[in-house]
Amino acid sequence: MRPIERDLLRFKEIVWGEVKKRAREFLTREELFGQVEGGVVSIPLPQLEVPKIVYGEPLGEGPLGAGPGAEGLGPGGHIPVAELELEEFLDLMGEALRLPRLRPKGEGEVTEEAFRHTTIARKGPRGLRHVRRTLKESLKRSLLSGEYREEEPRLVPEREDLRYKAPKAKPRPHAQAVVLFALDVSGSMREEELRLVKTLSFWITLWIRRHFPRLERRYLLHDAEAWEVSEEEFFRAREGGGTRLSSALLLAEEILKAYPEAFYNRYLYHFSDGENWQGDTPLALEVLGRLLPGLALYGYAQVQGPYGQGRFLSELEEALGEREELRAVEVRGREDLPPALRRLLGG
Secondary structure: OOHHHHHHHHHHHHHHHHHHHOHHHHHOOHHHOOOHHHOEEEEEOOOOEEEEOOOOOOOEEEEOOOOOOOOOOOHHHOOOEEEEEHHHHHHHHHHHHOOOOOOOOOOOEEEEEEEEEEEEEOOOOHHHEOHHHHHHHHHHHHHHHOOOOOOOOOOOOOHHHOOEEEEEEEEEEEEEEEEEEEEEOOOOOOHHHHHHHHHHHHHHHHHHHHHOOEEEEEEEEEOOOEEEEOHHHHHOOOOOOOOOHHHHHHHHHHHHHHOOOOOOEEEEEEEEOOOOOHHHHHHHHHHHHHHHHHOOEEEEEEEOEOOEOOOHHHHHHHHHOOOOOEEEEEEOOHHHHHHHHHHHOOO
């Protein structure tokens, strides 16, 4: 290994270690949310050590940009950063937070035709000419016609000898998924609860997309009624009113009809403070009972409301807690995000 390759590997190890060490911090850093669409994540490295060379002194190491008041800063007083591909960053975060690997449930695949040049044809473009097969055909013809001379082995391919690489269709399965996010926007959901929901939704989306590149997302809001919105509207939601959790579940049930279980891995996540209208809970549990068999996962996250925890979480666990498709968590604050995320993803 060349010195520059060894140095690059060492630098990557430093970056990987920094991501793992600060995984819980990165989980709640909202400035990362805007970076991932470009596929590259910038990681600040304030403690990166680089050689410090001073004439007349032994070679040592010191913080980048060392100097009075500049510890840990790069040129111009800025903290140095390293860039990671999103997939690499997610793998490191997943390892540090022990996030589960997602596997397709049932079939959940769509088959596409992938074309590879694995067959031979008599016609084709010059760039795909198969030289070895062409010479082989020329040799066969020369031997059969008696033109071949062993003392002067010379082959001149004719038109009938030409052979070309040709494409052959090969079925290739692709796992695909759809994820629905349902958010309770009743009057009891405050700003901080909505920020927790945004953080969980963001990381859930990234982790599912890491395993299912073909991912569709649908967003629902509800109070006493439910309606579908765009992603932007979902995260800007400010409503009020009462709470009927069944309204979101009924709408999700209707939307999922467009995503057959045979072709999609279907995920449904529901966020609420659990303050459901008591007369609505039996209907909500009934709809969930119908939905669960066709879902890869149903995740319910109950956040701490201004009046304490609602009752729906305990009622849900009592009625359906044994179902393997169900993952329910209680989120009181940001410190609960790592275990909540792991649980909601099936861990």
